[in-house]
Amino acid sequence: xxxxxxxxxxxxxxxxxxxDMDQLVWSDPQQVPREEALRDVPTRAGFIAAIDGxxxxxxxxxxxxxxxxxxxxxxxLRPAEGLTWVxxxxxxxxxxxxxxxxxxxxxxxxxxxxxxxxxxxxxEASIYGRFGYGAAxxxxxxxxxxxxxxxxxxxxxxxxxxxxxxxxxxxxxxxxRVLALARRCxxxxxxxxxxxxxxxxxxxxxxxxxxxxxxxxxxxxxxxHGEDVGCAWFxxxxxxxxxxxxxxxxxxxxxxxxxxxxxxxxxxxxxxxLMSETVYWTATDDPLLLWQSTQRPHGSGIxxxxxxxxxxxxxxxxxxxxxxxxxxxxxxxxxHLPENAGTWHWSATEGSGSLRPTEGPAELTxxxxxxxxxCLGDQSVGARVRAGHVLEHRPGAAAELDAAxxxxxxxxxxxxx
Numbered sequence: 001x002x003x004x005x006x007x008x009x010x011x012x013x014x015x016x017x018x019x020d021m022d023q024l025v026w027s028d029p030q031q032v033p034r035e036e037a038l039r040d041v042p043t044r045a046g047f048i049a050a051i052d053g054x055x056x057x058x059x060x061x062x063x064x065x066x067x068x069x070x071x072x073x074x075x076x077l078r079p080a081e082g083l084t085w086v087x088x089x090x091x092x093x094x095x096x097x098x099x100x101x102x103x104x105x106x107x108x109x110x111x112x113x114x115x116x117x118x119x120x121x122x123x124e125a126s127i128y129g130r131f132g133y134g135a136a137x138x139x140x141x142x143x144x145x146x147x148x149x150x151x152x153x154x155x156x157x158x159x160x161x162x163x164x165x166x167x168x169x170x171x172x173x174x175x176x177r178v179l180a181l182a183r184r185c186x187x188x189x190x191x192x193x194x195x196x197x198x199x200x201x202x203x204x205x206x207x208x209x210x211x212x213x214x215x216x217x218x219x220x221x222x223x224x225h226g227e228d229v230g231c232a233w234f235x236x237x238x239x240x241x242x243x244x245x246x247x248x249x250x251x252x253x254x255x256x257x258x259x260x261x262x263x264x265x266x267x268x269x270x271x272x273x274l275m276s277e278t279v280y281w282t283a284t285d286d287p288l289l290l291w292q293s294t295q296r297p298h299g300s301g302i303x304x305x306x307x308x309x310x311x312x313x314x315x316x317x318x319x320x321x322x323x324x325x326x327x328x329x330x331x332x333x334x335x336h337l338p339e340n341a342g343t344w345h346w347s348a349t350e351g352s353g354s355l356r357p358t359e360g361p362a363e364l365t366x367x368x369x370x371x372x373x374x375c376l377g378d379q380s381v382g383a384r385v386r387a388g389h390v391l392e393h394r395p396g397a398a399a400e401l402d403a404a405x406x407x408x409x410x411x412x413x414x415x416x417x
Contacts, residue, residue, distance in 0.1 A: 003051045005097055007104040010048055015041035017048065018085065021058045025087030032209045039202050042084055047104060049088075049097050056092040059101045060085035061109075062199065062417050066119055066308075067185075067192040069377050071321035071351030073408045077186045077194065078319050081109045082417045083120040102131045103336050109311045110337060116312040116319060117375075119193065121416055125304050132336055134373030136308035137191045139281045139413040141300050142289065146277060148270045150291035152263050159260020163224045165268045170217040170233070172201035178219070178255075181228050185255045190376040191283075191306060191411025199417075213237060214250075220268060222261045230254070230261030238274055245274035251281070253415045262287050281305075281413045306414045308372040313340040314355040320375065322348035326404040328397050331362035332371070340368050348404050363397040366390040377407030 010017050015038045022041075042060030049057035062082035067075040083105055088097045109118045122128050125135070152160070168174070175197045186192040195203070206216045214237045222230030232254045238247040249272055256262040266288045270278045282288060284302060310316045313332065326348035334340040345358040364381070370389055373379050381398040384390040392398045 005049055005051055005056075005095075005100040007047055007049045007100055010046045012043045012046070015043055015046075017055075018042075018046045018058055018060065021048065021055055021089070022085055022087060024089060025058070032207060036207050036209070039205070045081075045108070046085070047101060047108075049101050049104075051092065051095070051097070056089040056095075057097040057101050058085055058087050059083065059105055061105070063196055064119065064417060065186065065194040066117060066306075067187070067190050067194075068117075068320050068375065069190045069323075069405070069407045070187075071323075073323075074187055074321075075190045075192070076319075076321070077183070077192075078117060079115050080117040080119050081105075081113060081115055082193070083118055084417060086120075098127075099131075106131070106309065106311055106336055110339075116310065116315040118309040118311055120307045120309075122304060122307050128307055128309075129369050131309070132334060132368040132372065133307040133309040134369040134371065134375075135304040135306075135378075136372055136374075136376045137304075137306040137378045137411045137414060138284065138302050139305040140284050140286075140289075140302050142280045142282050142286075143300060144266075144270045144278045144280065144288075146270060146272075146275055148266075148278070149293065150263055150266055150288060151293060152259070152287075152291045156259045156263055156287075159224075159258060160263040160267070163222050163229060163260055163264040165220055165222050165264055167218050167220050170204040170206060170219055172204050174204055174219060175200035177228065178204070178231060181231055181255050181257075184257060188257065189409060189412050190407060191378075191414050193306065193414040193417060195415070195417060211235075217252075220265060222256065222264050224261070229258060230256035230265050232265050232269060234269060236272065236275060245276065247275040249275045249278045251278060253413070254280075259287055263291070266291075283410050283413050285410050286413075306376075306411075308375050310340065310368055310371050310375065311337060313344070313368070313371070316371075316375065317346065317353045317355045320353065320405075321351050322353045322404045323351075323406040324400075324403040325349055326353065326400060328363045328394075328400055329358055329360045330364040330366065330401075332366060332368060334368040337368070346401070353404070361393070363394040364390060364392055364401065374405055376411040377405060378411050381405070 045061040064082040070076040
């Protein structure tokens with residue numbers, strides 16, 4: 001008879017328990033000093049799965065905010081749980097430990113935290129769809145050569161010309177400044193993930209063992225009339241090839257309030273001495289791509305970025321803006337949170353949407369993971385109908401939902417957590 005799996009929440013001060021399990025599950029090639037590694041433990045919420053009293057799996061959560069589409073084309077920040085540190089002891093795989101951890105997390109998010117959204121960054125993209133997560137955003141890895149030319153319209157050039165840029169070493173003291181800018185950006189476009197000031201301070205610390213041959217991380221600030229309008233986190237990897245500089249500059253994330261700040265940052269990041277290329281993770285409709293005279297090559301690959309799981313469907317719908325009126329019934333399946341399952345009437349008027357149970361016939365049938373994929377505007381219902389993930393029972397129903405969920409741009413490439 002299979003042993004029962006029990007999941008408990010650890011004492012927030014007991015970071016060592018989670019760290020020991022994490023280092024058993026995953027290798028640590030960087031060999032970060034233990035006192036530094038303990039800083040990275042998600043003490044907001046850590047969970048341990050045990051079988052017969054033996055710890056066999058872990059999961060953690062960060063307290064984050066996510067920007068979701070708002071009425072009128074902007075975005076609004078909503079509280080979310082950032083699932084992280086998910087791992088199972090090598091000796092106990094395929095025994096239901098991961099399922100127990102995931103179900104515990106989802107129930108905890110919905111019932112104890114009262115939140116409608118859980119998000120994650122997937123190390124292995126094949127895992128989380130079966131727990132109701134959908135790939136809500138995608139990003140493109142784009143390499144720009146040194147001195148790349150960006151040809152922007154006159155009004156953008158005018159803003160960029162009025163923008164100054166300056167570098168500074170990453171330091172915990174800059175956390176509040178970064179957060180203030182990130183919060184403003186979160187009202188402009190979907191897909192932004194905001195960390196707390198405490199978490200940002202931890203991330204901005206310099207830990208030499210994590211550099212792997214690169215320099216300490218830097219922030220490039222863009223200001224205009226004494227006000228922050230943009231910021232980029234970057235790190236240079238200096239190398240030489242055949243006697244010539246051949247370095248790479250990696251841009252982990254960029255925040256900007258307008259196209260002028262984006263252009264000023266983009267030009268500066270592609271003009272550092274001794275760097276032959278600058279590597280960005282961008283949205284597929286990023287202005288930097290649209291300002292290039294050629295779209296070939298467009299990038300070296302598109303991959304999943306932010307995965308989103310709806311834990312409270314009616315609340316998630318109410319929290320999101322709608323671009324068009326809507327009146328349709330959809331049938332939703334949810335294996336792990338049956339409260340979301342059933343047939344719902346989805347209505348929207350003047351940008352506000354709501355769900356209520358209905359006995360009427362379904363016009364669309366989908367899984368909760370489909371709604372996670374659709375939530376931020378990166379995918380279309382029509383594309384998922386074509387792929388067979390969503391079933392359309394009334395012609396035109398998918399187009400109507402697409403119109404209601406439409407966003408002016410795709411969601412941004414989000415920061416890691």
